[in-house]
Amino acid sequence: MTNTNTAAAAAGLVWILIDAAQGTVSISGACSGIVVGLATVTPAAGYIQPGYALLMGCIGSVIVYGWLKLKTRYLHFDDTLDAFSCHGMSGIVGTFCTGLFCQIDINSAGANGAFYGNPVQLWKQIAAILVTASFSAAITAGILLPMHFTFGITHTSEDQIIGLDQTLHGESWFGPGHHANSSKNPANSNNAGNAGIPLAIVNTAAVPPPAQLKTQV
Numbered sequence: 001m002t003n004t005n006t007a008a009a010a011a012g013l014v015w016i017l018i019d020a021a022q023g024t025v026s027i028s029g030a031c032s033g034i035v036v037g038l039a040t041v042t043p044a045a046g047y048i049q050p051g052y053a054l055l056m057g058c059i060g061s062v063i064v065y066g067w068l069k070l071k072t073r074y075l076h077f078d079d080t081l082d083a084f085s086c087h088g089m090s091g092i093v094g095t096f097c098t099g100l101f102c103q104i105d106i107n108s109a110g111a112n113g114a115f116y117g118n119p120v121q122l123w124k125q126i127a128a129i130l131v132t133a134s135f136s137a138a139i140t141a142g143i144l145l146p147m148h149f150t151f152g153i154t155h156t157s158e159d160q161i162i163g164l165d166q167t168l169h170g171e172s173w174f175g176p177g178h179h180a181n182s183s184k185n186p187a188n189s190n191n192a193g194n195a196g197i198p199l200a201i202v203n204t205a206a207v208p209p210p211a212q213l214k215t216q217v
Contacts, residue, residue, distance in 0.1 A: 003045045003053035004038065010057030011037025018065050032086055036064045039090035040097070047102035047110040056101070060093045078154065092129055099125030 015033025019025045040060030041053050048056070067089050068082060079085065099122035102113040112118040147153045159167040166172050 002050050003041055003048060006050050006053040007041035007045075007057035007060070008034045008037035010054045011040065011061035014058050014061035015065060018062070032082065033061050033065075035086050036060050036090045039087050040064075040094040043091065043094045044098040044101060047098060047107045049101075049103070049106060052097075052101040056094060056097050059097065060090050063093050064089050092133075095125050095129050095132075096122075099123075 012030050012033040015036065016025060016030050019029045037057040037060060040056050044056060045053070064085055068085050071077070071079070071085060098113065100113045100115050102110050102121065103116055104110060104112050111121050114122040144153055155164065155167070163172060
């Protein structure tokens, strides 16, 4: 419990500080930082000292924040909720750090890490990362590829810009003149410093009913 809360608090604070340095502090950013801290410390929570939990929260927050910047600028894959970034990348960082900081003195059922005379444990952690990532990628591909080539797994760019509330349900939670990707959307405080970048401002009153819109198959 102590390690979990410590890492979450540290990661949330670091995320806020990075956001503040770029003038983009937001509630959603702070929450993302806390989630990153929780995910980062999960592999190590029962095997490390609280000081290392604090350090892991800070490390995880910095690395994931940087990854989100990289993804936004160069990679452009569809991860609207940043699930892979905040959970997958954090888990990788946490699993790696466990191989550095774990101690038998904390949990006799575990092992000493590289910082405590057992560098082999770090290689075991790296192997676990590779096996888990490969397994997850294979199973995910096995689920998504058949869906992609049958009924589809995404919507048209037009529908996404307008907002799926409007195109699928004929309603807009944000009211006329707004959409889910607008800088006027109070929920759109981006997690990694590019908050409020508008894609388009759409007059939703002029959008035809859902039945008249085409969806991608």
